[in-house]
Structures are given as C-alpha cells and as structure tokens.
Amino acid sequence: MNIPENLKYTKEHEWIRTEKTDDGLVAYVGITDFAQGELGEIVYVEVETVGETIGKDEVFGTVEAVKTTSDLYLPVEGEILEFNPALDESEGDNPALLNEDPYGDGWIVKIAIADESHLTDLLEASSYQDLIS
C-alpha cells in the first residue's frame, strides 16, 4: 500500500500536501491509494464548491465509483481555489486518474488554508498506516 511520508491524512481517507507560495499556504487534496482501491473504478468526480470556503471535515465534493458513491471531506478549513481540470467532465474528463495516480495527477482540489495550525490535527503516514491495517 502506497502511503507517502510527506503527506498528511484523515480518517476519511483523504490526503493533503501543503505548499508555501507567495500568496500564502496552499494545499492539494486527494484520496488515498487505499481509498481508490476500496472504491474501485471511479467514473465521475463532482466538485461544485470552487470559490467557496469549506470547514474542516465538511463535504466539498462527491466521487462516483461503479459500485458506490462517496463524499469527499476537506481535511482542514479552506477556500477551494481550483478543481483539477484533468478530472473535470468539461475539460480532461479523466476521473480514472484517481485510480491510476491518486497522489499525483489524481489530485482533486487545490485550496487556500485558513489556519496553518489545523494541520497538526491530521494523521501522519505511520498513523494512517495503522488505521487501515
């Protein structure tokens, strides 16, 4: 099971990767390798919250797999800056990227983090490993 050390994780199987930029702290959010494996083939990703500020653990989108539907929860409070155009039906329309490259090209949203201190509540790779094993 692929669980990169440089990411933080939630119990709902999202990951977050932060980046310091000139505009402040931004982050990429996606679902874990474990999550994509459990869901199976992902056929649609819906994110209709771009431009909105979403609270920690609140729903920012939905993933449709063949067999099941799963909501996406934001790991920390933040503003949704961008929905990955490679997944978006009206652009790349390639939701299978979540299966193929969950930590890379399959990132789901880019967000601006409201409060950096919220990151400390999240799971480290080793704790996430314990959670799913």
Add this chain to the structure above:
Amino acid sequence: MSTEVKKTALYDVHVKAGAKMVPFAGYMMPVSYEGIIDEHMAVRERAGLFDVSHMGEFVISGAGAKDLLQYVTTNNVSRLTVGQAQYSCLPNDKGGVVDDLIVYCMDDTDGSEEYLLVVNASNIQKDWDWISSQNRFGAKMEDRSEQTGLLALQGPKAEKILQSLTDVELSEIKFYHFTNGNIGHITDVIISATGYTGAGGFELYVDNRHLDDLWYMLLKAGEEHGLVPTGLGARDTLRLEKAYCLYGNDLDDETSPIEAGLGWIVKTKKGDFISKDTFAQQKEDGCAKKLVGFKLSDRRVPRKGYEIKNQNGDVIGVVTSGTMSPCLDQPIGMGYIYTDRWPSSDTIWISTGRKDLDAEIVKLPFV
C-alpha cells in the same frame, strides 16, 4: 444462522488470481479481478467466467414434490418437462416475495418426481424454513448447497468455448433447458442454458470436488476467445442493464411480483398457491406501486434508497438499484413509483439527499 463468513471451493483460486474479495450473502466472493467495466464488456463482447457457488440448491423429490412446488411457487410447475427450467418465485402469505429462484425439472414421473431449486445465497435458510413449513404434501427435501458448485460461463463466445470440452451438442439446448453431461474428464455436470447477464451462455452445476478443475479447464479453453474471470461487480451491472430483478434490492418480502413486473411468472389460473387471490386481484385492479427504469442525464449515479420526486419536489417513490452502465456509459437505475403519485410526464428527479438529479423513465431493458 452462523455469522461465520464462508468460502466457496474456489476461494484460494480467486485470491491467487488477484481478485478483490468482499463478504456477500455470508460468503467471501470476488467482486472483480481486473476491473468491473472491463469484465462487463468482456461478457457482452466475448465471454466471462463467474464463480456463483454461493447460490443455494435444494432437491425436492418423491410423491408430493410437484404438489408442494405448485403450492409454494408462482409459476406453473406442471408445464415443465424433464430437461426444462423455469424462473419463478416463492411468495409469502402477505403477497410479498420470500425469494426468486429457478426450478429445474429432473424427473416428472408421478410419485418419483425430482426438482432442483436454485435460490439466492442470502436466503438459503429462510427459503428452506419456509418451504419446509408448507410441506404438508410429504415431499422429500434435501439441501445440497454445501456440496454443489456453480460456474456461469456467459457471453457470445460461451458456446464455442464449452463445445470444445464436451460431446453434448450445445446448440440443441434451448434457452432455459438443460442436460446432464461430461465436460472434459468431469462427469455428471448439469449444463444449463441459463444466466443472469442477458449475454447468453451456460450455467454449470458440479460437485465441489471438481470445481477448480472445471474452472481452470474452461479458462484454458477460453483463452483464445478472450475469456476472462469475472466477478460479482460485473454480474450486477450486467443484470441491471437487462433489468433483471435482484432480491434484496428490487424484490423483497414487502413487494409483490406483479409490482416488480414479474406478472409473467405468476400463473393465477394454475390452481391454488400461496397469495394467489392477492395476485389475481392485483392483476385485475393494479398495484400500489410499480417498478420503472430510468436514465440520468448527469454523471451522478442513482443508488438504492435515494428518493424519486416529481416536478414539485414531492416524493413519489424510491430507487432500488442503480449503476453506471458500462455499455451506455450513462447512469441507469430502477425503482418503485407509487401508483397514486404517478408523474404526469416521464421526467422525474432522483434525490441524492443534497441534490436532485434529472432523470427520464425509459422502457426496459436498458440494453
């Protein structure tokens, strides 16, 4: 009933093949090997091999067997000849469905009749108890679920693959008929022209001791025809494209077969059977709800339990099955709409709880 999760005789074979295993109806079953969509398309275009050994098998035999089955099932058992099978259901005494099943006629000689009943895995104990409780006809009952393996070889190439392994003239087995024969070195296989995919093919009943031999023999013979192992995930998307009911979703103890669109297996003129009067009245006067199929224009997928609404946002029914159709590349679903809230047009809305999705009632099957 035991809460222990059982394994079919092929459990290790599936794990070795890299299948994703999930608990289903008390068994660890393969949901997919390489991916549901690829497996689905393999069955529609070439062939797929399913292990469905979790299904239950009862043998009902001896004097009274036919009378018992006429009373506990809705279809007309007396119309069956040896070598013929029949889709049917077991009604309860409130006009609902205990289970849906296939009845195979092995012997119809009066006094020494023999029928094989194939029932849903999740209902084995319930069906057994129900049929037993109705057996005032003195029929012998035997539960062979534990020793019987079942493989479904489905798809347009199924006949060619199977024919390379048997002397039985497969093209002579009509739909919903069966014969007993050899496949390779394995004797005494029930070769049945039935299935749950709408893609054609055969279901093969064999003693569990021979199940892995049969599995590998078929996969090898099918290699050149593009045969692949297929899991329960594809089985569900395949059956839903053909609008076949799934017990626990589209059929249950509270739903009548007439409501489910299965009036064709309810023979109200055949003589007495359980809930006959209720069904006769529903055929005459209509039902409280009716199963419909619908397609969505959005990419969101309808799921069991989502509400169906009309243009005013009033709840008019509920979704019982839904998926992304691999053949149509579009979300499809089935559900019940209450007759007294029937919408004025074919446009309905499917509510995810947060959002209402446009849908259109369509004729079934979808594919």
